[in-house]
Amino acid sequence: MTSDDLDTVRARERAAFAAAPCRLAVCTAAGCLSSGAGAVRDALERTAADGADSPGLRIIGTGCLGLCHAGPLLRVFRAGAPDVTYAHATPDLAAAVVRQLPDGRLPDERQLPAMHPFFAHQHPVVLENAGRIDCERIEDYVAAGGYAALQQAMTEMKPDDVIREVVASGLRGRGGAGYPTGLKWSTVAKARGAGKFVVCNADEGDPGAFMDRSVLEGDPHRVIEGMAIAGFAVGAEQGYIYVRGEYPLAVSRLRVAIRQAERMDLLGQRILDTPFSFRIDVRIGAGAFVCGEETALIASIEGKRGAPRPRPPYPASFGLWGRPTLINNVETYANIPPIIRSGGAAYARLGTERSKGTKVFALAGAIVNTGLIEVPMGTSLRQIIFDIGGGIPDGRSFKAAQTGGPSGGCIPASHLDLPVDYEALAGIGSIMGSGGLIVMDDRSCMVDVARFFMEFCRDESCGKCIPCRAGTVQMHTLLMRMTTGVAAERDLTLLEQLADMVTRTSLCGLGQTAANPVVSTLRHFRDEYMAHILEHRCPAGVCRMPRAPERAS
Amino acid sequence: MSVRTLTINGQPVSATEEQTILDVAREHGIDIPTLCHFDGLSEHAGCRLCLVEIAGSPKLHAACVTPAAEGIEVTTHSDRVTAYRRQIVELLLAERNHVCSVCVANRNCELQDLAVAMNLHHVRYEPQDPQLALDASHPRFIMDPNRCVLCTRCVRVCDEIEGAHTWDVMARGRRAMIVSDLNQPWGESPSCTGCGKCVRVCPTGALFEKGATTTVRDPDFLTYLKTAREQKLWIR
Incomplete structure (x- = not known):
């Protein structure tokens, strides 16, 4: 298939699209599927098949619509009418929707308000196709403008031009550290050596984070296209997507997508009949958090034990099997097609001075609208949590939000108006991270939160370096002493010393950031630590203190 | 060059x-403490004891894997890294069971030497004392994981010098263990050649010879072996 053939397919699909005035999109991401989206889809299809009176009706299984707590979600698109979204859809409701469609009078029950604030305040770029395309049909993606960026790169641009656009976009790594993507690409492009590799890090392991999973499940072709463009730009012919084993649906959709792309000559030998060849293989992780660290991920792809190694040499010069290797995260690759399509400068108009574009966040914890959102960089935490997220349920008050999972830190209420970007978050002791955002209300004990994340790091430490392996054990022990009411002030000193030492001396990012939750809760909620230590009391009432010495009342 | x-x-x-x-x-007689490094083996960079400061860099650098670059100014014993090293040794002593008085490697142990050099007589951290099973199934050697510091010298020497790759690391974090072959008793290991190199590179008393009352320290034996192999020179 040539580039012109692809244009033909796109035109044909768009015509078919226009001929179907009505589309019913069921969210078939893992969240909605687990709450019964499969039955809703079956009911739609069955009812549509029964009554032959609904011409031009298309039923699609689409990617994550975002409002996960209200799943299964069903969205109705009609030509000339506003979209209607149903929450908690049931098979009965689905059947009623299909039956009433010809009259144009849809059932009122379970309809979300037309301008639901959850959707109104978002700015989808990475998630632009959610709701619009069927995640298992490459034709839908092509019709929505998919693979146009790859076509453009292959037919109109040189690798240098592609890199220049990525640099101009100001895109930074969405995996957490925020390393400038364009700089990484140009480093790999300049690295000497044949047989370079492009790797996609889809080992999303932070507790409460599901951004990358949703992108892979809902729009796998976008990631494939981003990787192929990256391969073209840096001169690699082989790509790997390293997906965590806990994401079987993402893996299966990705495999379907890769097969479809190969069939249409968008992957494989001589892509779109140009001299460029690129193939992608899927590698599945086996449940180790540390394999999200790039050198550990490389070791795991190589079939070795997933343990990090010291850098330098960086993967850009010495990566997979010793070859120059480009590693980016799922969301980073997903940003590439729009950057190439509309140009880096256009992309850079979104966001703040040093953090460009949008960021996908997974809202979890004590928040009304649990789900997946995408906002421009620089949106305030207050807008994210209260306007989009709907605030804190049960009339409770906001206490803190954890960004960056176990490597991040907490943000207290006093910083709610902070514009969320890489620098601002780092400035208050947290990190952007990959986009997990866990909201905590006044019933959360911050010492207990620190203990939870330390337990996570302790269990996920690979064990290679001593500070991380043994330091997390001791920090967890000290936090346990605090939460059970037997700690003394010297334990706090020990904890702070260890936090500093583990941060400074650990081999990889896991250990270097393992103490962040401790340091940031100490920074913003030191009084809670003191109450645990001096008064053997948990202000939030979370920690039971069976071993606490009797207090004189 | x-x-x-x-x-x-x-x-x-x-x-x-x-x-x-x-x-x-080392060439200039400056003693940077190490534990996982062993002359003749690849670097592991896991013990973090050799971290040094380089002027102008906020990070600490592991001396064993950092090239001696032109013009850098290295400080090996700043107060900061000395304090970190002490904490690392303390963490190791609390991690498993390091009771010198009943250990075959007593007075011959690199971990003990480090503690003595740091004048470390008390451990502030809670001893974890994990009670791990000892493997005495090998006819000549014993593996006592309670004394293991996971430096992986045994893993590397077996793989890189002997070429048997009997040892490897199982599980992760505090549960990480050195295992022979597929976590089977050492004595039943089909790959072990019984060469004893692992025993000779072990910095503590985790690997030792049956019936021995002390361990042997021979930090140069691998370089000797490599010179003999590669240059046919049997010189010490």
Whole structure:
């Protein structure tokens, strides 16, 4: 298939699209599927098949619509009418929707308000196709403008031009550290050596984070296209997507997508009949958090034990099997097609001075609208949590939000108006991270939160370096002493010393950031630590203190 | 081959392209503590004891894997890294069971030496004392994981020098263990040649010979072996 053939397919699909005035999109991401989206889809299809009176009706299984707590979600698109979204859809409701469609009078029950604030305040770029395309049909993606960026790169641009656009976009790594993507690409492009590799890090392991999973499940072709463009730009012919084993649906959709792309000559030998060849293989992780660290991920792809190694040499010069290797995260690759399509400068108009574009966040914890959102960089935490997220349920008050999972830190209420970007978050002791955002209300004990994340790091430490392996054990022990009411002030000193030492001396990012939750809760909620230590009391009432010495009342 | 000059603790030193900061420091009699490093083996960079400061860099650098680059100013014993090293040794002593008085490696143990050199007589951290099973199934050697510091010298020597790859690491974090083959008793290991190199590189008393009352320290034996193999020179 040539580039012109692809244009033909796109035109044909768009015509078919226009001929179907009505589309019913069921969210078939893992969240909605687990709450019964499969039955809703079956009911739609069955009812549509029964009554032959609904011409031009298309039923699609689409990617994550975002409002996960209200799943299964069903969205109705009609030509000339506003979209209607149903929450908690049931098979009965689905059947009623299909039956009433010809009259144009849809059932009122379970309809979300037309301008639901959850959707109104978002700015989808990475998630632009959610709701619009069927995640298992490459034709839908092509019709929505998919693979146009790859076509453009292959037919109109040189690798240098592609890199220049990525640099101009100001895109930074969405995996957490925020390393400038364009700089990484140009480093790999300049690295000497044949047989370079492009790797996609889809080992999303932070507790409460599901951004990358949703992108892979809902729009796998976008990631494939981003990787192929990256391969073209840096001169690699082989790509790997390293997906965590806990994401079987993402893996299966990705495999379907890769097969479809190969069939249409968008992957494989001589892509779109140009001299460029690129193939992608899927590698599945086996449940180790540390394999999200790039050198550990490389070791795991190589079939070795997933343990990090010291850098330098960086993967850009010495990566997979010793070859120059480009590693980016799922969301980073997903940003590439729009950057190439509309140009880096256009992309850079979104966001703040040093953090460009949008960021996908997974809202979890004590928040009304649990789900997946995408906002421009620089949106305030207050807008994210209260306007989009709907605030804190049960009339409770906001206490803190954890960004960056176990490597991040907490943000207290006093910083709610902070514009969320890489620098601002780092400035208050947290990190952007990959986009997990866990909201905590006044019933959360911050010492207990620190203990939870330390337990996570302790269990996920690979064990290679001593500070991380043994330091997390001791920090967890000290936090346990605090939460059970037997700690003394010297334990706090020990904890702070260890936090500093583990941060400074650990081999990889896991250990270097393992103490962040401790340091940031100490920074913003030191009084809670003191109450645990001096008064053997948990202000939030979370920690039971069976071993606490009797207090004189 | 280009030559580099740099300073370590203010002392000007020269280095070849291949040399690390650790190599150069040792050559000039500057003692940077190490535990996982062993002359003749690949670097593991896991013990973090050899971390040094380089002027102008906020990060600490593991001397064993950092090239001795032109013009850098290295400080090996700042108060900060000395305090970190002490904490690392303390963490190790609390991690498993390191009771010197009943250990075959007593007075011959690198961990003990480090603690003595740091004048470390008390451990502030809670002893974890994990009670791990000892493997005495091998006819000549014993593996006591309670004394293991997971430096992986045994893993590396078996893989890189003997070529048997009997040892490897199982599980992760505090549960990480050195295992023979597929976590089977050492004595039943089909790959072990019984060469005993692992026993000779073990820094503590985790690997020792049956019936021995003390362990042997021979830090040069691998370089000797490599020189003999590669250059046919049997010299110490």
